[in-house]
Amino acid sequence: MNSQSALVAGGGGFVGSHLCESLLEDDYDVFCLDNFGSGRPENLSHLTERDDFKTIEADIREPLDLPPVDEVYHLASRASPKDFQQYPVRIALTNTKGTKNLLDYAVDHDATMLFASTSEVYGDPKVHPQTESYNGNVNIRGPRGCYDESKRFGETLTVAYHNQYDLDVRTVRIFNTYGPRMRADDGRVIPNFLTQAIRGDDLTVYGDGTQTRSFCYVSDLVQGIRQIMKIDEMAGDVVNLGNDREITIKELAKTILEVSKTESGITYEPLPEDDPTRRRPDLSKSDQLFDFDPTVGLEIGLKRTIDYFEDQI
Known part of the structure; x- marks a missing residue:
């Protein structure tokens, strides 16, 4: 047995599988909890023979019987816009009932818990860039409401457990993240663009392409998550994580065309309902806490991700 142990709910997913790897590299015993609704067993195939790694196939919305651990990471939620439909x-129950089940588990075993929230809690923001003190502009009845509002309630629940049970639970609001192990049919913009570019199809830009996002490579995000778990004064608190380099969707499409060396062009379709017009994290708080500085540039990260998608497709 190693000296530290962690449970990663959603560990078979895109970010979760990279987090499992990072923990194992630091000599943790890792339990991956996943129902494989959107996570994939192949993301973990290179880990399954290890003695310090165990997969538990279960659903956090159901009663849980889990081994005691030191740290709990809650990344268990579908996050694709296609899945919202x-x-x-x-999705709504994973981020509410499922979050409660994991919070109870953390209380029972006196574990430190990290809740993976999302930049979607800001909705279509009227404040730019978005700071942790901004309460957002969310359409609770819109097509994204099942995800946006359940993540918001999940955050409320973590604060309640911290206040009532003195549980050490901290929250990260994750902005757009990309990298290997994203699903090709994910529905988010980078998988969409890369899949279209590899197949030689035109890249589909919704709206006029002037809406912005800020893209963080997955290894930078995982480093941030690990750092946040180590900080003593984060109990009950929340912090943005992501990359604050803002880019328009049209610029992203052109960058992918260049990096992938495809013959594809760009086509335009109407903007989906409640699609945010601007999205960029204010990283002042994370910079103060642990000098957070994403190191993987967009072009390098896209090349690594394209290599993965080419193998998949």
Whole structure:
């Protein structure tokens, strides 16, 4: 047995599988909890023979019987806009009932817990860039409401557990993240663009392409998550994590065309309902806490991700 142990809920997913790897590299015993609704067993295939890694196939919305651990990471939620349409009830309950189940588990075993929230709690923001003190502009009845509002309630629940049970739970609001192990059919912009570029199809830009995002490579995000878990004064608090280099969707499409060396062009479709017009994290708080500085540039990260997608497709 190693000296530290962690449970990663959603560990079979895109970010979760990279987090499992990072913990194992630091000699943790790692339990991956996943129902593989959107996570994939192949993301973990290179880890399954290790003695310090165990996969538990279960659903956090159901009663949980889990081994005691030192740290709990809650990354268990579908996050694809396509899934918002197909699985709204599952998503809403994962981030509410599922979050409660993990909080109870953390209380029972006196574990430190990290809740993965999202930049979606800011909705279509009227404040730019978005700071942790901004309460957001969310359409609770819109197509993204099942995810946006359940993450907001999940944050409220973490604060309640911290106040009532003195649970050490901290929250990270994750901004757009990309990298290997994203699903090709994910529905988010980078998988969409890369899949289209590799197949030689035109890249589909919604709206006029002037809406902005800020993209963080997955290894930078995981480093930030690990750092946040180590900081003593984070109990009950929340912090943005991501990359604050802002880029328009049209610029992103042109960058992918250049990096992928495809013959594809760009086509335009109407903007989906409630699609945020601007999104960039204010990283002042994370900079103060641990000097957070993403190191992987967009072009380098895209090349690594394209290599992965080419193998997949």
